[in-house]
Amino acid sequence: MDSTDLIILGAGLAGLCAAVEAGEQGASVLLLEKQPDVGGSSLLSGRYMAFAGTPMQQEKGLDDSSQALIDDMMSVGGGVNDRELVDAYGAHQLETYHWLVDHGVEFKSLQAVSGHSIPRGHTIDSDQAIGTLFQRAQELPNVTIYLDAPAKRLLSDAAGRVDRVYYEMDGEARITLAEKGILLTSGGFSQSEELLAQFAPHLKSALRIGGLGNKGDGLLMAWEHGAWIRELPYLNGTYGFHPTADGPIKHQGLAFYKGAIIVNGNGKRFVNESLSYKLLGNAALKQPNGVSYQIWDQTVMDQSVPGDKLYDFDKLANHGLVYQANTLEELARDIDIDPATLKQTVSEYNEAIKTGSDPFGRKTLTHNYGELIPIENGPFYAFRTTVAMLATYAGVAVNTKAQVINPYQEPVLGLYAAGEIAGGFHGAGYMTGSSLGKASVFGRIAALSALGLDVQRSEKTSKSSS
Ligand SMILES: Cc1cc2nc3c(=O)[nH]c(=O)nc-3n(C[C@H](O)[C@H](O)[C@H](O)COP(=O)(O)OP(=O)(O)OC[C@H]3O[C@@H](n4cnc5c(N)ncnc54)[C@H](O)[C@@H]3O)c2cc1C
Structure with a gap:
């Protein structure tokens, strides 16, 4: 032998x-x-x-x-x-x-x-x-x-x-x-x-x-x-992937760690976005029909990191995976969410971070790092996001x-x-x-x-x- x-x-x-x-x-x-x-x-x-x-x-x-x-x-x-x-x-x-x-x-x-x-x-x-x-x-x-x-x-x-x-x-x-x-x-x-x-x-x-x-x-x-x-x-699964990520390209974007919020198909936030993306995954799977979107503005978009697997938002947009609109109402219509609800969700979030009273307890961008920024500087962006079992x-x-x-x-x-x-x-x-x-x-x-x-x-x- x-x-x-x-x-x-x-x-x-x-x-x-x-x-x-x-x-x-x-x-x-x-x-x-x-x-x-x-x-x-x-x-x-x-x-x-x-x-x-x-x-x-x-x-x-x-x-x-x-x-x-x-x-x-x-x-x-x-x-x-x-x-x-x-x-x-x-x-x-x-x-x-x-x-x-x-x-x-x-x-x-x-x-x-x-x-x-x-x-x-x-x-x-x-x-x-x-x-x-x-x-x-x-x-x-x-x-x-x-x-x-x-x-x-x-x-x-x-x-x-x-x-x-x-x-x-x-x-x-x-x-x-x-x-x-x-x-x-x-x-x-x-x-x-x-x-x-x-x-x-x-x-x-x-x-x-x-x-x-x-x-x-x-x-x-x-x-x-x-x-x-x-x-x-x-x-747990991992939150942050586009629904097409089980194909040859693993499209992934974590704009929430740069300041985006996450909303469900009803236009409502449901989680503290600074949590580990594993915990975000658990929360996202419980949303109606498992649907959720990351929503951000130009200030977050400007933080796109070329070539990065998690933060290259421009690349996701170039692949046609990111919705873009000049107003939140238009963006909401594009993703089939009630415009008034999305607008209210964003303005409540902006107000909460000013007063430090976010109902989901968000205080930072990731874990305990990074200062929150309001979502107010158009154009606005949405990325349909789902959960993947990758490890x-x-x-x-x-x-x-x-x-x-x-x-x-x-x-x-x-x-x-x-x-x-x-x-x-x-x-x-x-x-x-x-x-x-x-x-x-x-x-x-x-x-x-x-x-x-x-x-x-x-x-x-x-x-x-x-
Ligand atoms: C899309 C994606 C993104 C990720 N991002 C990150 C990240 O940014 N940071 C991070 O830390 N982790 C990340 N992970 C997790 C991380 O990549 C893995 O947990 C890690 O690479 C595991 O390394 P490993 O060597 O243990 O296993 P693997 O790299 O999976 O290697 C295991 C190998 O064993 C082989 N094998 C299996 N069974 C047998 C057998 N019977 N006989 C012989 N060979 C066998 C497999 O074919 C494979 O080649 C990510 C995973 C994925 C899928």
């Missing part, structure tokens, strides 16, 4: 970070990817990564720290996230940012994004980032990568240690032995109708837009070997070494998990950038732990986050 030190299942961001880290440590690695191409959901992502204390922030005079990031993460997660996992992220996030930069990943810009009390959304170009890490993995002579090679089952030895992967390639069944560990980096189950129907029936009408291979295979394989599961009750987050229980654990908190010997497949980290809410962030941080941790190496805090990390 073939053997190798590590077998990694899934070549998204977590799997590629793990493969490169392990390969550079001298381990022999077999990386299996089910799809014909690498990248998974990581390649489709909105591209934000949550890091604190970075040189990009320092250049903008932003004083941030790992501790502040941890505090925001716990607050957004409603305190039900696993504090030890969040602390581990805090301890290794800056070191991982530098690791990615050292490996050629380019961070393009910095934005204020959902859930953060300071601009912390570091954008990557996912093609560039995934392409660079994939190339590095291919250059390492001790890393073997098989595409179109779905893992099917895990096998264990007589002592219960998970040590072999049964997979398929070129129409053949194969089994390879992992001497040091098997890493599950196979993503979530946002494309599994069966698992979504079981665990998130409330998301039946949400669009499905995650990586095509993300059907929860790793979860099923881990469950068979006794893994516990975490965060299933907090499965599941709930997943196998892991400890801070990324070891998969059973319901009694004991490691399932030989088995590690990182990235979207791992639960426990986000808690009841979700902050932008924490999923790609977690994939990179814990992908590296999983590889090093499986090799019996400590994840050292780099000098850079200790200096910058102290």
Whole structure:
């Protein structure tokens, strides 16, 4: 039987970070990817990564720290996230940012994004980032990568240690032995109708837009070997997508984090727009016929960020997806809402933000960042918006070494998990950038732990986050 030190299942961001880290440590690695191409959901992502204390922030005079990031993460997660996992992220996030930069990943810009009390959304170009890490993995002579090679089952030895992967390639069944560990980096189950129907029936009408291979295979394989599961009750969709986003282009716009309001098909607001877009998604799905629109004015439009996945409102308009009108009444007619109601909704909102008495409790643009601005400067814009199931987050229980654990908190010997497949980290809410962030941080941790190496805090990390 073939053997190798590590077998990694899934070549998204977590799997590629793990493969490169392990390969550079001298381990022999077999990386299996089910799809014909690498990248998974990581390649489709909105591209934000949550890091604190970075040189990009320092250049903008932003004083941030790992501790502040941890505090925001716990607050957004409603305190039900696993504090030890969040602390581990805090301890290794800056070191991982530098690791990615050292490996050629380019961070393009910095934005204020959902859930953060300071601009912390570091954008990557996912093609560039995934392409660079994939190339590095291919250059390492001790890393073997098989595409179109779905893992099917895990096998264990007589002592219960998970040590072999049964997979398929070129129409053949194969089994390879992992001497040091098997890493599950196979993503979530946002494309599994069966698992979504079981665990998130409330998301039946949400669009499905995650990586095509993300059907929860790793979860099923881990469950068979006794893994516990975490965060299933907090499965949410993400608000901000155009109804056509399940097609080839994932049109998305979050004008509400720049000052837009959200109204339902009756022209009424129904939520505090500064909340996490996961919570907005829950609120939007409960509206009559699931219909809602973002409404904004020229002041917000002027904040369009060219090329940004979330904030390029001009691009959405150029694609014909944004309604534009000189008055709110005309806009209302265009979107089939009663003009008087929409006008009243906007004027009540403008008045409420002047007096600081918004009935939905909105005080800021995102989380607790950014000053609200009235919607009064025409032309006015509307963007039909819906909810998408793009990432599941709930997943196998892991400890801070990324070891998969059973319901009694004991490691399932030989088995590690990182990235979207791992639960426990986000808690009841979700902050932008924490999923790609977690994939990179814990992908590296999983590889090093499986090799019996400590994840050292780099000098850079200790200096910058102290
Ligand atoms: C449209 C969109 C926008 C997003 N925006 C953001 C954002 O801005 N910031 C953020 O932090 N997160 C974002 N996310 C979420 C984030 O992209 C994912 O949670 C993250 O990329 C998961 O990384 P991963 O490596 O764990 O999984 P993936 O990148 O999904 O990789 C998993 C891989 O495993 C493979 N696989 C599955 N089963 C098997 C098997 N049996 N055998 C072998 N291989 C298998 C899959 O084919 C896939 O390639 C977004 C997601 C989407 C879809």
